[in-house]
Amino acid sequence: MSGIFKDDRKATYLNAEGADRPLISPLGDAVVNHARRYRLSRLRAQMALHDVAALLLYDPVNIRYAFDCSNMQVWTAHNPMRYALILAGGPAIMFEFAHCEHLNDGLPGIDELRTAITYMFMARGDKARGFVDDWADEIADLVRGNGGANLRIAADKLDVHAVHALEARGMTVTDGTALTELARAIKSPEEIALMRWTIRVCEAGMARIYEHSVPGATERELWAHLHFENARSGGDWLETKLLTAGPNTNPWYRECGDRPVQAGEMISFDTDMIGPYGYCADLSRSWICGYLPMNDTQKRLYDTALAQITHNLALVQPGTRFAEFNARSWRIPDRHVNYRYSLAAHGVGMADEYPVIPLHVDFDDRATDARFEPGMVICIESLIGEAGSESVKLETQVLVTETGHERLDSFPWEAP
Numbered sequence: 001m002s003g004i005f006k007d008d009r010k011a012t013y014l015n016a017e018g019a020d021r022p023l024i025s026p027l028g029d030a031v032v033n034h035a036r037r038y039r040l041s042r043l044r045a046q047m048a049l050h051d052v053a054a055l056l057l058y059d060p061v062n063i064r065y066a067f068d069c070s071n072m073q074v075w076t077a078h079n080p081m082r083y084a085l086i087l088a089g090g091p092a093i094m095f096e097f098a099h100c101e102h103l104n105d106g107l108p109g110i111d112e113l114r115t116a117i118t119y120m121f122m123a124r125g126d127k128a129r130g131f132v133d134d135w136a137d138e139i140a141d142l143v144r145g146n147g148g149a150n151l152r153i154a155a156d157k158l159d160v161h162a163v164h165a166l167e168a169r170g171m172t173v174t175d176g177t178a179l180t181e182l183a184r185a186i187k188s189p190e191e192i193a194l195m196r197w198t199i200r201v202c203e204a205g206m207a208r209i210y211e212h213s214v215p216g217a218t219e220r221e222l223w224a225h226l227h228f229e230n231a232r233s234g235g236d237w238l239e240t241k242l243l244t245a246g247p248n249t250n251p252w253y254r255e256c257g258d259r260p261v262q263a264g265e266m267i268s269f270d271t272d273m274i275g276p277y278g279y280c281a282d283l284s285r286s287w288i289c290g291y292l293p294m295n296d297t298q299k300r301l302y303d304t305a306l307a308q309i310t311h312n313l314a315l316v317q318p319g320t321r322f323a324e325f326n327a328r329s330w331r332i333p334d335r336h337v338n339y340r341y342s343l344a345a346h347g348v349g350m351a352d353e354y355p356v357i358p359l360h361v362d363f364d365d366r367a368t369d370a371r372f373e374p375g376m377v378i379c380i381e382s383l384i385g386e387a388g389s390e391s392v393k394l395e396t397q398v399l400v401t402e403t404g405h406e407r408l409d410s411f412p413w414e415a416p
Contacts, residue, residue: 032194346379378398
């Protein structure tokens, strides 16, 4: 048997209320509302540091972070139909997609609710320019009415014609990405509680994958079990489709397909799950189809991947600079270099976030120059493969504490 017995893993990680019921969060409104207030305060603090009069948000993840309002997030990620404007020392305004204003009822961070002006070509065609002007007039009037002489606007995602329209009205548009990423990087205890619950739901989904990892199941069928558990327990979406088996695991990044998994093949996956409360559970595991023992090659690959995770995890300490982490990090053997993952670690919150620390092979003087800070949540990554082999993918999610780190996930590694 690879890893702990199947029935033990099922009993530990599947929904204790029964396979036919969703997981119900035990967290109350007080936790959620405290997290909401904290997140908005983080954005406002970054606005002050960057000396901007307003922060304009189109990225639905940033809007969720600021206000906790959710509306067609995947669709609006590529259709700029709703946005938020936070004014320094002034109101926080949500511009909602028409006829969806009720979705923002009761959210404490929103001081004013307006209907969004849609200027995208899909909706406006050859009349789009007039709507861009209407949109820019409203934004510029709000900034002038609140910011005094400061006309600097930080924006996370903005179409080029919208930028030009604001500039034509005397605004200076700056990149708001650094502002939002730095704000999101440090989590409050309440955010960690929400993230722990997302991980709980994710691990229940992983247990469903494990339970169905039998010969004949297709990669897509296995991947669907994570979607199912996430959706029925209040989660949002999966960012990728990274579950493959056997020869499809190498090279990495193939998406799951309709190939039936064979007994004895390695199944490897990366959850990239945006779960309940909008938080991400980014976990990777690999195990054998049919609960069979690993062969010698699989065992060697798995042992190597786990050695990388264990070594690098121990280096996650508050105050450690990323260059120091890199210098002391686990060195990938030459036979695996061409099949490596591109990074050793990255931040995670409501999605994959700042910072990203390249694997030592790719680390140079252009890598991010910063340090681990308490409140960061970091994913430690490993991908091990070689010529003609399968790939083993492992990843764990950890909180940087005042004194070290704490793993947030507990789904077991295999015992090769």
